Amino acid sequence: MDRIRAPPAIELENISKNYGDIQALKGLSFRLEPGQRCALLGPNGAGKTTTLKILVGLLSPDSGYVRIGNYPPVSEEARRIMGYLPDDASPYRSFSVRENMEYIGALRGVDDVSEKVDRLLDALQLREYERAKVGRLSRGNLQKLAISLAIIHEPTVLFLDEPLNYLDIPTQEIVIDQLKMLNATILVSTHIMEVATRLTERVIMISHGSKIWSGSLSELKELGQDGEPIEKVVARMLTDAV
Amino acid sequence: MQYKLLKFVILSRFSKQLLALMLVLLLYALFVSFKTGSAGAEPIYYYYGPAFITFFLVLPILSGGIAVLKSDRDFLFTLPVKRSDLAISLFVVQLLSFGLIIIYVLAYSFSSLTSEIGYALTDFVALVLTVTSLGPMTYSLKARWRALIAFIILLWSLSVYLGFPLSPAAIYTGHPMYADLSSIILALITVPLAFRALLRVDLDMMKTFSRYSSGQVKHVRRFQGMSPIRAIFAENYFVVEVAGRMNSMGGGGSYRSGRFKLYKGMVATSILSALYYYLFVYRLSIPLHTAETAIFILSIYVIIILMFLTMGILGNERLWLGFMTRSPTRYLREILIAKALSIATLFSPLAIANFIIAIRGNEQALNFGLLLVTVLPSLLVIVVYVSAFLSPFQIKEEFTMPGQFNLRQMATLLPALPAWVMLAASFGALEQGLTSVASEITVFTSIIFVVAALFLLSSESLGRKLINNLVAAGFV
Ligand SMILES: Nc1ncnc2c1ncn2[C@@H]1O[C@H](COP(=O)(O)OP(=O)(O)OP(=O)(O)O)[C@@H](O)[C@H]1O
Numbered sequence: 026m027d028r029i030r031a032p033p034a035i036e037l038e039n040i041s042k043n044y045g046d047i048q049a050l051k052g053l054s055f056r057l058e059p060g061q062r063c064a065l066l067g068p069n070g071a072g073k074t075t076t077l078k079i080l081v082g083l084l085s086p087d088s089g090y091v092r093i094g095n096y097p098p099v100s101e102e103a104r105r106i107m108g109y110l111p112d113d114a115s116p117y118r119s120f121s122v123r124e125n126m127e128y129i130g131a132l133r134g135v136d137d138v139s140e141k142v143d144r145l146l147d148a149l150q151l152r153e154y155e156r157a158k159v160g161r162l163s164r165g166n167l168q169k170l171a172i173s174l175a176i177i178h179e180p181t182v183l184f185l186d187e188p189l190n191y192l193d194i195p196t197q198e199i200v201i202d203q204l205k206m207l208n209a210t211i212l213v214s215t216h217i218m219e220v221a222t223r224l225t226e227r228v229i230m231i232s233h234g235s236k237i238w239s240g241s242l243s244e245l246k247e248l249g250q251d252g253e254p255i256e257k258v259v260a261r262m263l264t265d266a267v
Numbered sequence: 268m269q270y271k272l273l274k275f276v277i278l279s280r281f282s283k284q285l286l287a288l289m290l291v292l293l294l295y296a297l298f299v300s301f302k303t304g305s306a307g308a309e310p311i312y313y314y315y316g317p318a319f320i321t322f323f324l325v326l327p328i329l330s331g332g333i334a335v336l337k338s339d340r341d342f343l344f345t346l347p348v349k350r351s352d353l354a355i356s357l358f359v360v361q362l363l364s365f366g367l368i369i370i371y372v373l374a375y376s377f378s379s380l381t382s383e384i385g386y387a388l389t390d391f392v393a394l395v396l397t398v399t400s401l402g403p404m405t406y407s408l409k410a411r412w413r414a415l416i417a418f419i420i421l422l423w424s425l426s427v428y429l430g431f432p433l434s435p436a437a438i439y440t441g442h443p444m445y446a447d448l449s450s451i452i453l454a455l456i457t458v459p460l461a462f463r464a465l466l467r468v469d470l471d472m473m474k475t476f477s478r479y480s481s482g483q484v485k486h487v488r489r490f491q492g493m494s495p496i497r498a499i500f501a502e503n504y505f506v507v508e509v510a511g512r513m514n515s516m517g518g519g520g521s522y523r524s525g526r527f528k529l530y531k532g533m534v535a536t537s538i539l540s541a542l543y544y545y546l547f548v549y550r551l552s553i554p555l556h557t558a559e560t561a562i563f564i565l566s567i568y569v570i571i572i573l574m575f576l577t578m579g580i581l582g583n584e585r586l587w588l589g590f591m592t593r594s595p596t597r598y599l600r601e602i603l604i605a606k607a608l609s610i611a612t613l614f615s616p617l618a619i620a621n622f623i624i625a626i627r628g629n630e631q632a633l634n635f636g637l638l639l640v641t642v643l644p645s646l647l648v649i650v651v652y653v654s655a656f657l658s659p660f661q662i663k664e665e666f667t668m669p670g671q672f673n674l675r676q677m678a679t680l681l682p683a684l685p686a687w688v689m690l691a692a693s694f695g696a697l698e699q700g701l702t703s704v705a706s707e708i709t710v711f712t713s714i715i716f717v718v719a720a721l722f723l724l725s726s727e728s729l730g731r732k733l734i735n736n737l738v739a740a741g742f743v
């Protein structure tokens with residue numbers, strides 16, 4: 026059990042993906058070491074969401090391969106330890122907040138589902154909406170529910186697509202704390218630099234489906250000329266890449 | 268009247284190819300109806316006509332069918348157009364998606380109505396208007412009320428089989444005047460109500476939407492302590508979910524889904540089976556043809572209904588939730604097996620009634636019984652696969668149609684064809700007195716469909732392709 030609880034490495038090797046004529050990813054490769062928290066940064070349409078869908082095994086790449094630890098993402102081994110939050114995450118509509126959490130908890134084989142659900146309801150301040158049907162939630166509360174569904178089984182690999190969307194500032198802090206508490210390898214897709222700096226220590230920058238830079242946040246800061254804000258550095262790198 | 272508005276409303280809902288096909292179908296149906304005006308009543312329409320009329324009266328009520336798009340709420344309804352123009356445009360769209368079906372499917376039966384063709388035409392015009400109006404009239408009611416209205420109309424319309432004359436379907440049972448009287452009254456009630464509803468559709472849509480989406484669940488369902496497979500069965504076997512785009516053209520007013528507990532459904536099917544048994548064994552007075560014919564036609568219907576009700580099943584799934592909890596193809600397989608078994612269980616009382624009727628000497632009942640427990644569950648699986656490839660749509664919001672109707676959605680219904688053909692072959696054999704051949708064809712049909720479904724379920728690569736296709740279609 027301990028061996029499984031240790032976060033695995035993530036490897037993505039020479040991935041290409043086309044949607045019809047659109048080349049979404051072109052030979053993308055990168056690797057995350059066990060326990061690393063990394064931001065996948067890039068402008069709109071860069072291929073971030075596509076990359077995550079391939080990493081979690083919902084989309085097959087046209088070529089290249091993905092490894093979660095030593096396993097392909099569709100394997101039972103990988104799925105047990107993976108958590109995924111898509112952008113525009115929408116939970117099961119026929120369920121209430123609690124039912125969604127219990128159902129996914131049961132499917133995940135979580136022990137003591139009820140306790141886990143109670144803990145998350147309190148931590149994410151969803152208690153008062155426990156019985157509310159999903160259709161009634163505000164967009165922010167929906168996002169909180171989605172986050173709790175993605176982490177209910179305490180994953181050791183976590184893929185998050187724009188996780189802080191729709192959240193107010195105090196809630197962002199709560200979510201950031203919850204995510205940092207997990208002992209997991211984390212890849213966060215975002216186009217907002219601040220999200221990257223709050224949640225991660227490394228950055229992989231992609232544009233037009235290819236990697237243009239990767240390194241630690243401090244290395245990224247050093248690229249800026251005296252006191253230049255990091256957002257400016259990134260903006261320059263992304264424009265240069267075009 | 269603004270024709271631009273009308274054109275926009277139609278073209279934003281129907282693809283041009285589909286409109287062309289509908290026109291061809293309509294012309295063909297009318298052509299056939301006048302061409303085949305042979306004298307002598309076609310006995311088969313005695314069953315056929317009332318059953319179809321009933322079905323298409325009930326469909327728009329149950330499906331909550333109203334052809335309003337998601338984007339209408341954000342865009343069309345905010346435009347400064349005259350309410351009445353908008354209502355007329357929406358009525359026309361409603362006519363195209365629900366009302367005209369009556370012509371497509373029943374024009375053929377005019378051959379049996381030549382002696383009372385004037386009455387028949389009047390009856391049909393009134394029926395087309397009624398079917399058009401029922402959706403707008405009822406869509407904003409609670410499911411319970413819609414079910415009640417549908418049930419009353421169902422009983423009323425089917426009462427012609429017991430000799431009751433005052434019903435629109437009585438045109439087929441030799442009471443044309445009463446048929447006209449009842450359909451005209453029906454149209455006079457429904458059309459104004461539909462217009463009233465369409466005039467204020469923008470306001471009602473908001474209200475309906477907020478009422479349905481608000482509220483809390485009364486009893487929280489617990490999954491605590493369940494193994495994954497038990498949780499999957501709790502949700503996919505013990506709860507029956509129907510979801511489909513339901514209307515004449517295989518598309519639908521809205522992608523609606525409904526859920527009920529399996530045991531409640533079985534109470535209903537048990538009562539229906541008892542009624543069915545009683546009718547077929549003791550009561551059915553069949554002046555024109557045999558009980559076999561009636562059962563044969565029933566099985567054709569059951570297939571159609573099931574197809575409509577299951578094509579949207581994946582629409583309520585969530586790739587990022589269920590499909591992430593285990594190997595995605597395995598999850599797909601497990602939910603589909605659970606759902607197929609659920610349908611088989613739901614229909615099993617009816618199947619048992621059929622088996623008993625078969626033992627008592629009606630061979631066609633064996634066919635129907637087997638169909639219910641083998642072909643239908645298999646078709647569910649097949650339809651889910653076909654619709655996932657042809658017209659996948661995820662239900663993220665109820666009450667609105669997700670997009671245009673097009674030809675692809677209609678193609679989703681194609682798997683029904685082989686089932687019909689094989690049913691007809693078996694029926695034909697039975698009619699020729701080849702009883703053993705008929706039951707062989709029946710058993711063979713069952714095996715073919717079960718094997719096809721099992722093949723789909725077992726193919727790993729097909730499962731992967733299906734999931735990829737859903738992702739590409741924007742499923743989360
Ligand atoms: N289902 C799809 N069908 C066709 N093209 C798609 C599909 N999904 C994405 N694309 C295209 O692939 C490219 C990459 O899209 P992707 O969603 O991965 O970008 P992204 O980096 O997540 O962008 P954003 O920051 O806007 O979320 C885009 O050009 C997009 O138009």
Ligand SMILES: [Mg+2]
Nearest residue numbers: 073074075112
């Ligand atoms: Mg994205």
